[in-house]
Amino acid sequence: MFHHSEFVIFTEKYLQMVVITNKVREAVDESGIQNGLVAVISLHTTTGISVNESLECLDSDIEEFLGRLVPEDHPYFHARILPSYGSTAGNPTGHIKAMLTGNHCLFSIVNGKLVMGSAQEIYLYEFDGPAKRTVTITVQGE
Amino acid sequence: MKHIIDIHTHPAFFEMINHKEEMLEKRQQVLGLYKAGTASLNHVFNQMKVAEIDRLGLLPLDLTTQAGFEVVSNEEIAAIVSESPDRFIGFASVDPYRKDVLDVLERAFTDLGLKGLKLHPAKQRFNPGDAIMRPIYELCLKYDKPIIFHAGLSLEPDAPVSFGHPLGFEEVAGRYPQLRICLAHFGWPWVKETAALLLKYPNIYTDTALLYFDSAHEFYQHVFCEELGKYWIDRSLRHQVMFGSNNPRFEQIRMAQAIQQLGWRDSTVELVLRENALEFIREEN
Numbered sequence: 001m002f003h004h005s006e007f008v009i010f011t012e013k014y015l016q017m018v019v020i021t022n023k024v025r026e027a028v029d030e031s032g033i034q035n036g037l038v039a040v041i042s043l044h045t046t047t048g049i050s051v052n053e054s055l056e057c058l059d060s061d062i063e064e065f066l067g068r069l070v071p072e073d074h075p076y077f078h079a080r081i082l083p084s085y086g087s088t089a090g091n092p093t094g095h096i097k098a099m100l101t102g103n104h105c106l107f108s109i110v111n112g113k114l115v116m117g118s119a120q121e122i123y124l125y126e127f128d129g130p131a132k133r134t135v136t137i138t139v140q141g142e
Numbered sequence: 143m144k145h146i147i148d149i150h151t152h153p154a155f156f157e158m159i160n161h162k163e164e165m166l167e168k169r170q171q172v173l174g175l176y177k178a179g180t181a182s183l184n185h186v187f188n189q190m191k192v193a194e195i196d197r198l199g200l201l202p203l204d205l206t207t208q209a210g211f212e213v214v215s216n217e218e219i220a221a222i223v224s225e226s227p228d229r230f231i232g233f234a235s236v237d238p239y240r241k242d243v244l245d246v247l248e249r250a251f252t253d254l255g256l257k258g259l260k261l262h263p264a265k266q267r268f269n270p271g272d273a274i275m276r277p278i279y280e281l282c283l284k285y286d287k288p289i290i291f292h293a294g295l296s297l298e299p300d301a302p303v304s305f306g307h308p309l310g311f312e313e314v315a316g317r318y319p320q321l322r323i324c325l326a327h328f329g330w331p332w333v334k335e336t337a338a339l340l341l342k343y344p345n346i347y348t349d350t351a352l353l354y355f356d357s358a359h360e361f362y363q364h365v366f367c368e369e370l371g372k373y374w375i376d377r378s379l380r381h382q383v384m385f386g387s388n389n390p391r392f393e394q395i396r397m398a399q400a401i402q403q404l405g406w407r408d409s410t411v412e413l414v415l416r417e418n419a420l421e422f423i424r425e426e427n
Contacts, residue, residue, distance in 0.1 A: 086174040090393035130188035
């Protein structure tokens with residue numbers, strides 16, 4: 001069996017960490033699939049999908065660490081008019097952070113439930129907000 | 143909260159005026175914003191909040207005779223403003239070659255309550271000093287409404303750069319000293335010519351809607367601290383420069399941040415980010 005759904009989030013900040021675990025649980029429940037895998041995938045190139053513990057101290061550490069790795073004031077090449085868009089490219093940090101965090105995660109489903117560690121939450125990371133973001137949830141199994 | 147006014151934005155891709163896919167595609171093509179998606183008001187407000195922008199100047203574009211349609215009409219601007227009058231400052235547009243030009247403009251200033259006029263010489267194919275323009279300028283004077291002219295380079299298709307040379311506006315500034323005019327985009331690349339006109343004509347304003355190369359921080363540093371003398375704006379032109387982003391073509395949030403990193407005194411930053419725009423549209427702070 002195969003079940004595909006998506007949801008939209010309007011992020012409100014330039015950098016934002018949004019816990020989306022419940023959205024994934026709901027999609028798994030809706031699918032009716034008892035045993036299989038669920039893939040959570042962002043459709044964007046300046047967001048990330050990642051798994052971590054939801055603590056504000058860790059949120060701050062992760063944001064600070066990524067900001068140190070990918071500083072805003074570096075002379076990036078992706079800072080120019082893009083003729084195909086007709087507008088400026090000003091979000092190199094978002095693209096690079098998205099590469100570091102990846103655009104998806106995968107979890108097992110057993111007996112109709114997500115199998116997750118007790119500390120694990122699924123995050124959508126916004127690296128170039130505010131923006132309209134779409135996340136897909138694909139469930140495959142039986 | 144800094145209460146910034148971004149005097150130069152284009153609402154062509156606001157969701158509320160893009161119900162038809164065909165119209166969205168026409169706007170993308172005629173404005174040269176080929177991948178622009180629609181933006182809900184909710185998204186616009188989020189973006190303003192992050193940039194610490196309180197109000198947006200909304201600029202329409204009437205290309206009735208040049209392209210056969212109004213890219214954004216005065217009525218659409220008025221409708222957007224009515225959704226949030228505290229956040230939006232609506233400007234009018236009028237195609238100088240349409241037969242009912244003065245009727246359209248007068249209705250925009252009276253019935254629709256729009257605050258000024260936006261004209262685009264390159265796109266609308268007129269020279270600012272043309273005699274045909276004088277009744278338009280005189281109507282603006284009658285209603286004490288300012289004009290924002292596109293000046294300098296335009297990245298829109300079918301908009302020759304030569305129409306935007308700042309010196310082309312000198313005739314207007316000199317003939318109508320009571321008419322407030324803004325040479326948008328700092329007239330880039332002719333920024334020294336724009337600075338010269340600002341120095342000579344107190345009725346000329348400009349805006350910071352220029353981001354043609356580099357990041358916002360890098361380009362503003364280059365233009366305002368290297369191409370122009372580092373102190374020229376802070377010392378001499380501080381009452382005539384308004385913050386404008388030209389969003390969605392340019393980066394509104396980063397531009398608003400970068401304008402505050404130029405080493406100007408705090409009172410100059412306040413003038414540029416807000417107070418000069420209020421003076422331009424004759425509104426109390």
